Structures are given as structure tokens and as C-alpha cells.
Amino acid sequence: MHSYADRAKLAHLFAEEVKLFEANHSKSKDLHERAMGPLMGGVPMSWMAKWPGPHPVYVASAKGSRFRDVDGIEYVDFCLGDTGAMVGHSPDASIKAIAAQLEKGITFMLPTEDAAIVGKTLADRFGLPKWQFTLTATDANRHILRYARHVTGRNKIVVHDYCYHGTVDETFAVLDDQGNTISRENNIGPQVDPSETTIVVPFNDLTAAEIAFATGEVAAMLIEPAMTNIGIVLPESGYLEGLRDLCTKYGVILIHDETHTLSEGPGGMTARRKLSPDAIVMGKTIGAGIPAGAFGMSDNLTNRVQESLHLEHIDVGGVGGTLAGNALSMAAIRATLLEVLTPAAFQKMEALCDVWTADVQRLIDKYGAPWQVSQLGCRAEYSFRAEAPKNGREAADADDFELQQYLHLHALNRGILMTPFHNMALMSPAHTAEDVQRHTQHFEQALESLFA
Numbered sequence: 001m002h003s004y005a006d007r008a009k010l011a012h013l014f015a016e017e018v019k020l021f022e023a024n025h026s027k028s029k030d031l032h033e034r035a036m037g038p039l040m041g042g043v044p045m046s047w048m049a050k051w052p053g054p055h056p057v058y059v060a061s062a063k064g065s066r067f068r069d070v071d072g073i074e075y076v077d078f079c080l081g082d083t084g085a086m087v088g089h090s091p092d093a094s095i096k097a098i099a100a101q102l103e104k105g106i107t108f109m110l111p112t113e114d115a116a117i118v119g120k121t122l123a124d125r126f127g128l129p130k131w132q133f134t135l136t137a138t139d140a141n142r143h144i145l146r147y148a149r150h151v152t153g154r155n156k157i158v159v160h161d162y163c164y165h166g167t168v169d170e171t172f173a174v175l176d177d178q179g180n181t182i183s184r185e186n187n188i189g190p191q192v193d194p195s196e197t198t199i200v201v202p203f204n205d206l207t208a209a210e211i212a213f214a215t216g217e218v219a220a221m222l223i224e225p226a227m228t229n230i231g232i233v234l235p236e237s238g239y240l241e242g243l244r245d246l247c248t249k250y251g252v253i254l255i256h257d258e259t260h261t262l263s264e265g266p267g268g269m270t271a272r273r274k275l276s277p278d279a280i281v282m283g284k285t286i287g288a289g290i291p292a293g294a295f296g297m298s299d300n301l302t303n304r305v306q307e308s309l310h311l312e313h314i315d316v317g318g319v320g321g322t323l324a325g326n327a328l329s330m331a332a333i334r335a336t337l338l339e340v341l342t343p344a345a346f347q348k349m350e351a352l353c354d355v356w357t358a359d360v361q362r363l364i365d366k367y368g369a370p371w372q373v374s375q376l377g378c379r380a381e382y383s384f385r386a387e388a389p390k391n392g393r394e395a396a397d398a399d400d401f402e403l404q405q406y407l408h409l410h411a412l413n414r415g416i417l418m419t420p421f422h423n424m425a426l427m428s429p430a431h432t433a434e435d436v437q438r439h440t441q442h443f444e445q446a447l448e449s450l451f452a
């Protein structure tokens with residue numbers, strides 16, 4: 001059952017927005033028609049097809065909180081490359097460091113001075129002492145899961161129902177109605193049935209986690225400390241601490257994927273909530289968009305890994321990558337962490353997100369929409385249900401693709417970019433009160449069109 005019942009009205013409203021979009025995007029349309037020849041679906045990667053409207057808008061340039069498309073329209077960007085550009089587009093300090101490194105060499109399979117500085121910065125911020133670098137958060141997740149299986153000698157992992165951790169094979173699993181782990185709908189070409197590699201448990205359910213751990217088969221539990229990829233699902237009081245205790249009791253390695261939850265501050269949810277995982281993963285924005293991922297480990301885990309690695313075979317063990325930790329990535333991360341993603345920047349981003357969230361909730365209340373909004377630092381998202389979801393299944397059940405497409409196209413037609421997979425807004429250090437105001441105006445108009 002959809003939270004918005006008048007589907008005929010919704011279809012009509014959407015059709016009107018499509019007309020408006022088409023009238024204003026002739027150059028994007030031309031480029032898209034050209035791209036349909038050599039590119040599958042007309043896009044360089046299939047995800048880029050998931051935009052509202054008949055085709056994507058083509059970007060001409062971007063800076064800070066805004067970008068301009070090839071038709072000359074300027075947008076406030078709340079999508080920010082789905083977190084890849086959470087630092088804002090092309091921040092000056094990162095660009096300066098990246099340009100300087102480009103002149104000095106890009107990749108060597110040898111470290112530069114930046115590596116130790118970046119490692120120390122992450123250690124200070126997140127509280128884990130040892131770090132390794134990859135090109136993406138997906139790779140960081142894959143590698144830490146391999147290490148976890150390697151040192152525990154166990155072969156399964158536990159993840160949350162409706163989690164997302166990148167294109168990591170073992171994580172494309174959900175629970176069926178009977179509580180069995182099954183392949184996620186539309187899981188493309190899995191090499192084995194995910195129930196062979198994975199046990200799925202609901203978020204906020206310590207009993208289910210303990211039952212999974214008690215099988216003795218579990219090497220690691222990979223979590224986002226708050227779910228952010230099926231809307232925002234916040235942890236109930238004591239849940240994260242309870243998981244920590246259970247992982248210790250059963251010898252399970254606890255991994256926090258902070259790729260998105262970094263929105264809570266310079267040390268993510270881990271530092272802000274004084275949590276103590278065995279490992280932490282991140283990526284996306286830490287290099288300002290230059291490909292970069294990282295994982296940190298406790299001393300204990302590091303020692304267990306190092307004792308069992310054989311130097312002679314280190315390049316063929318399944319952990320690594322030719323370009324991982326390259327000089328350009330490290331220069332980008334150093335400048336981005338130290339000069340852009342500063343504690344002061346996080347304060348500003350969160351304060352602005354407080355305003356975005358309060359405005360959205362006020363308007364939801366004003367128009368009596370059966371929706372709610374949740375916030376996680378500088379990230380906020382509304383969902384089509386009246387109460388905040390407790391787990392991934394509750395959040396997934398509230399999905400309404402057509403309603404989301406309408407709201408996103410309505411936003412786009414008024415100079416606002418929302419994330420295609422979410423009703424989510426992210427604030428960068430470059431966002432302003434005026435940017436938030438633009439969203440508030442669009443949101444009020446959209447609610448009026450639906451509910452007035």
C-alpha cells in the first residue's frame with residue numbers, strides 16, 4: 001500500500017513535470033541521443049540512468065554547492081555525487097594539492113610522505129591505529145572481509161537486512177518472510193547463493209545477531225552504524241554497544257562502514273558515539289572525488305593479519321591493487337582531511353542540515369503528509385512513512401518509486417538536484433542558507449500539489 005493513494009493525480013503531476021523538463025533541456029537531450037550510440041543505456045555506467053525524467057542532465061561545470069548543466073541552468077546540489085563530493089565540488093585546497101601532485105607523478109607502487117600523515121590523521125580521528133588504502137570503499141570492504149575470514153578461519157559474514165556496502169558480493173542478501181537469508185532481488189549474476197557466505201539479521205535486533213554468531217561460522221559483522229542506503233535508520237539506544245559486546249563474546253570481527261555515516265563528524269559515528277569497532281571502512285569523499293578508500297584496524301587485528309602474511313606471495317593473495325594508495329590519492333586525502341573536512345566545517349554543515357530537516361518536518365506537518373524525516377549529522381532524508389523506521393525492511397516497505405520520481409523531477413525543474421536512490425540531502429562546507437531555502441520552497445510547492 002502506497003502512502004500516497006491518488007495515483008492518477010500523481011501520474012498527471014509527473015507528466016506535467018516531464019513536459020517542463022523537456023522544454024528546458026534540449027542540449028542535454030542532444031548529448032544523450034549521441035551517447036545512446038556507443039554507450040549501453042546512453043550512460044557511462046548503468047546507475048547514471050536512474051534519474052527522473054526522460055534522460056540525465058549533462059553537467060558543464062561545478063563548484064562548491066552548485067553545478068551548471070549544458071543548457072545553462074544552475075542547480076543547488078544536495079546529491080553531491082551520492083557523497084563522493086560531500087566536501088563540495090572541487091574545493092580549492094584539494095585542487096591545489098591534486099594539481100601539485102599531478103606535476104610530480106601519479107602512481108609509483110612506492111609510498112610518498114603524504115601516506116603516513118594521512119594514516120596518522122585517520123588514527124587520531126577514528127581511534128584505530130593502523131590504516132591501509134584502496135581506490136574505493138567497495139574494495140576496502142572486500143579487503144577487510146578477506147582479512148577477517150583469514151584470521152578467524154571462519155567463512156561467513158553477518159550483515160543487516162537491506163544493507164548496502166558497495167558491490168561486495170557477500171552483501172547482496174536479504175531476509176525472506178520466514179527469516180531465511182536469500183539473494184537480494186535483482187542481484188546480478190551472483191557466483192554462489194549468498195546464503196552460503198552470509199547470514200542476514202534485522203537492524204536493531206541483538207537477539208538475531210546473537211543467534212547468527214552462535215553458529216560459530218561467523219568471521220565478521222559488517223555494519224553501517226546507522227543504515228543510510230534504505231533511507232536513514234538510526235540505531236536504538238544500546239544497539240551498537242550491544243553488538244560490540246556480542247562480537248567480543250563470540251570472537252567476531254566488528255567492522256564499521258563509515259562511508260556515509262562520516263556525515264556525523266570528522267571521526268564519523270565511531271568517534272562521536274565513542275564506539276570501538278575492530279575495523280573501520282570509508283571512501284567516496286575523503287579524496288574530494290579522486291578515487292580513494294581506506295580501512296583502519298585495531299592493533300590486535302593488525303597483529304593477527306601481519307603474523308600470517310607471507311611477503312613472497314603478498315601481491316597475489318587477493319588483497320591489494322596496482323593503483324591502491326597511489327600518490328595522487330594520498331595527496332588528495334591529505335589536503336581534503338586537513339583543510340576541507342575540518343571539525344569547523346562539520347559544525348557548519350550540520351547546523352545547515354538542522355535547518356533543512358526542521359523545514360522539511362514543518363512542511364510535512366503543515367500538509368498532513370504521512371511522512372517523516374531523519375537526520376545524521378550533515379545528511380538527512382525523508383521517508384514515506386509516518387514514523388522513523390526501526391530496520392531495513394520497514395524502510396523498504398515504505399518505498400514509492402513513482403512518488404520519488406515526481407518529487408525529484410519537481411526539484412530538478414526548480415534548480416535542485418536530489419540523490420536518485422534516496423530522498424536525501426547532504427550539506428557540504430560550501431552550502432548556504434539560501435541553498436536550503438531553495439529546497440524548502442520546492443518542497444512546499446510539491447506538497448501543496450500533492451496534498452492541498
Ligand SMILES: Cc1ncc(COP(=O)(O)O)c(C=O)c1O
Pocket residue numbers: 136137138139141164165166167224229257258259260283284
Ligand atoms: C555504506 C557504503 N559503503 C560502501 C559503498 C561503496 O562505495 P563505492 O561505490 O565508492 O565503492 C557505498 C556506496 O554507496 C556505501 O553507501
